[in-house]
Amino acid sequence: MAAARKPPRRRAPATTQTTRDLTRDKVIDAGLDLIDREGPDAVTMRRLADHLGVTPMALYNHVSSKTDLLRAVAERALSEAEFDAGHADWREQVKACFRVFRALCLRHPGLARLLETPDVAPAAVFSPMDVTLRALRWTGCNDQDRLRAYFTLVGFTLSQTSYQSRGPFPDLEPSDRVRAERLAGRGYPSVESLRMPATWDFDAAFEFGLSVIVRGIEAVAGARR
Amino acid sequence: MAAARKPPRRRAPATTQTTRDLTRDKVIDAGLDLIDREGPDAVTMRRLADHLGVTPMALYNHVSSKTDLLRAVAERALSEAEFDAGHADWREQVKACFRVFRALCLRHPGLARLLETPDVAPAAVFSPMDVTLRALRWTGCNDQDRLRAYFTLVGFTLSQTSYQSRGPFPDLEPSDRVRAERLAGRGYPSVESLRMPATWDFDAAFEFGLSVIVRGIEAVAGARR
DNA sequence: ACCTGAACACCGTTCAAGT
């Protein structure tokens, strides 16, 4: 619309091109903006183009496909974070790493789902992996077990954050689901008899799971050593 | 195509209607078939209708929306399983429950992704939840911690199975990703120095994570008691 | 009550054309 009103005037001699000249950087920035504000489903080539005041096909000059775009967006988001907290104790180092990971996923709703999607996970996912594998050297685990431990941690973290990021749909909150089902409840006595608080504490739930996994790694590593 | 060739003949007097009379059951069965054979992305109202020899809109007589269909498909798949193995020891009971859960997700590729999708998770997800919460009574954990432990277990299981179900894309297998990145590797020394087998053992990785979480629950519960 | 056919408002992407 606005583009149609604008006549094809000659461009000024290389100065003050205002918001002209689409670049890959601008496309990725706009993609991250869009995903942060409207969720991952809102990221559409057409919507993104609208947002940039350009035709959908203009994006393909800077991005080879939607998958390429999403991978670049995920890479940019991941590059914000420093996963190495420099703790001497491996338990604290691992916990700090995944607290950063979680905070990043919550700051960019939809990032978790992006990282779970095949093909879009960027090379930067190896950054928290590297920190974790290094810390886990102190456990005495072999290479395979350290990698298995990492996948346990990252799977837990991604599933918790992507679950939380879907909110605020009240019916998805654990405590509400439990309550809703209690009303319709038949056949799930241990679920029905749960005594739950009014709101679910996602932070505490994450810390609980993180402690469980770290202590579990400690126990399993000790048994195998 | 085949439907167009068929003239609108009168139906036989209530006998041998062959494959006539679409029912909700048939729609759900066909949906599960389709998702099992071609993956969750193949489940499309139009494709499913084609598969049933019917117009896309005919499905809406038995299913209120695509979400409704997917939820029903997930419910049917979940109803196949018995999560309660009747173990006396809570650790073995929990492990058995999630081994069944995992086997179910692997038998129906795409089920894991369905269960991770908001709104489509059916009420039947409370079945493994009930078994787990009951077993965890033996740990002495309070209601909140038992639920947190359940979410840790289910998140881990879903992420592992949905990761595995995306295969067999060789570039997604952990060991291959690691190897691929090692080549392009810069800045991830602990990743690059990994000594990995040629193929990734998903079963062993799952058992490792399961042991880690169960022993972690044991340790955390003991500390809080 | 159940199904069809046309239509609507979307997708990602290709291709030929403009500058």
Add this chain to the structure above:
DNA sequence: ACCTGAACACCGTTCAAGT
């Protein structure tokens, strides 16, 4: 080199019409 516009092959779903 970069962008546009029309088009293609898809989506889920609405609506009016048939039987």
